[in-house]
Amino acid sequence: MKHIFKIITLLVAISALWIGLLQMSLVPRSHTWLLPIYFIVSLGCYGLLMVGIGLMRFPTCPQEAALLQQDISEANEFLKQRGVDVGSD
Amino acid sequence: MAAEKELKNKGGDKYSLIVPTYNERLNIALLVYLVFKHLRNVDFEIIIVDDGSPDGTQDVVKQLQQVYGEDRILLRARPKKLGLGTAYAHGLKHASGNFVVIMDADLSHHPKYLPAFIKKQQETGASIVTGTRYITGGGVHGWNLMRKLTSRGANVLAHTLLWPGVSDLTGSFRLYRKLVLEDLINSCVSKGYVFQMEMIVRASRKGYRIEEVPITFVDRVFGSSKLGGSEIVEYLKGLAYLLVTT
Ligand SMILES: Nc1nc2c(ncn2[C@@H]2O[C@H](COP(=O)(O)OP(=O)(O)O)[C@@H](O)[C@H]2O)c(=O)[nH]1
Numbered sequence: 352m353k354h355i356f357k358i359i360t361l362l363v364a365i366s367a368l369w370i371g372l373l374q375m376s377l378v379p380r381s382h383t384w385l386l387p388i389y390f391i392v393s394l395g396c397y398g399l400l401m402v403g404i405g406l407m408r409f410p411t412c413p414q415e416a417a418l419l420q421q422d423i424s425e426a427n428e429f430l431k432q433r434g435v436d437v438g439s440d
Numbered sequence: 441m442a443a444e445k446e447l448k449n450k451g452g453d454k455y456s457l458i459v460p461t462y463n464e465r466l467n468i469a470l471l472v473y474l475v476f477k478h479l480r481n482v483d484f485e486i487i488i489v490d491d492g493s494p495d496g497t498q499d500v501v502k503q504l505q506q507v508y509g510e511d512r513i514l515l516r517a518r519p520k521k522l523g524l525g526t527a528y529a530h531g532l533k534h535a536s537g538n539f540v541v542i543m544d545a546d547l548s549h550h551p552k553y554l555p556a557f558i559k560k561q562q563e564t565g566a567s568i569v570t571g572t573r574y575i576t577g578g579g580v581h582g583w584n585l586m587r588k589l590t591s592r593g594a595n596v597l598a599h600t601l602l603w604p605g606v607s608d609l610t611g612s613f614r615l616y617r618k619l620v621l622e623d624l625i626n627s628c629v630s631k632g633y634v635f636q637m638e639m640i641v642r643a644s645r646k647g648y649r650i651e652e653v654p655i656t657f658v659d660r661v662f663g664s665s666k667l668g669g670s671e672i673v674e675y676l677k678g679l680a681y682l683l684v685t686t
């Protein structure tokens with residue numbers, strides 16, 4: 352099944368649930384009518400939250416940059432001895 | 441590295457490293473040196489697919505062949521810049537190993553992680569081992585806030601919509617079984633970053649076993665990035681494409 356159909360199925364299921372709720376009117380109608388809006392808003396919040404958390408916890412590795420510099424000079428030394436043109440800039 | 445010593449040459453496995461280059465004169469020799477340093481007891485070859493770089497990348501590669509041997513360093517050049525996706529396919533045609541590693545030449549993909557990829561594959565029997573920056577032990581250096589923001593945004597969007605089952609979709613430091621890579625390359629059509637994402641999403645849909653190893657990604661020191669322009673738009677188009685085709 353193409354992935355888009357999985358998502359559509361999920362959305363249809365959620366809509367069916369919503370319509371069911373509307374019809375049974377367990378909760379006041381005015382509340383049920385607003386549910387899709389809550390749904391969209393919370394989806395948006397979820398997205399923003401995840402991006403926010405991702406940014407705050409963004410894994411960085413400054414020590415790796417220093418290690419790489421060491422590797423580069425080690426490599427340059429070896430390559431120069433073997434007559435490989437490693438550039439000078 | 442500890443992993444390095446424990447590596448056994450199991451059943452005559454051979455690894456073909458495909459490295460696409462375009463204007464990587466300053467990086468390619470460093471990369472090759474580091475690969476040989478970190479893969480001591482492993483049977484491997486490095487296939488460099490250069491797209492007619494005007495900066496003399498190929499001259500450096502020829503010098504490297506003198507040092508390391510033409511059987512270890514294969515130069516499989518193409519006349520002009522034809523893009524990354526086809527560069528992998530081109531390199532793959534010349535690969536003699538039963539495993540293929542794809543990595544960038546710009547040292548963002550550090551060869552010191554190669555033993556971890558191989559070890560992970562041997563331990564798990566996975567078809568694909570993919571390097572990820574977003575689990576413990578991984579990381580990125582040298583990105584500004586904007587770059588981080590787009591990366592996180594793209595990742596959240598892709599995970600919400602595609603449920604891919606791997607944490608780093610756009611990274612391209614990966615080890616594949618050769619047959620699996622051939623299968624995937626034949627079914628993938630995207631370009632740029634989307635290509636990496638399409639490969640891993642299709643692989644996951646096809647049910648190939650995918651394992652992850654943490655890698656750190658230091659933004660290139662020499663040279664400049666060749667992917668640019670309207671990347672965000674391309675990315676969104678790619679997402680939509682993957683939604684309806686996978
Ligand atoms: N053969 C070939 N290699 C390319 C091409 N474009 C990029 N590359 C190489 O692909 C790798 C990744 O490219 P890079 O510019 O670093 O992309 P970035 O890391 O996403 O910014 C580097 O090794 C480049 O030299 C191309 O058109 N042809």
Ligand SMILES: [Mg+2]
Pocket residue numbers: 544546548660665
């Ligand atoms: Mg790069």
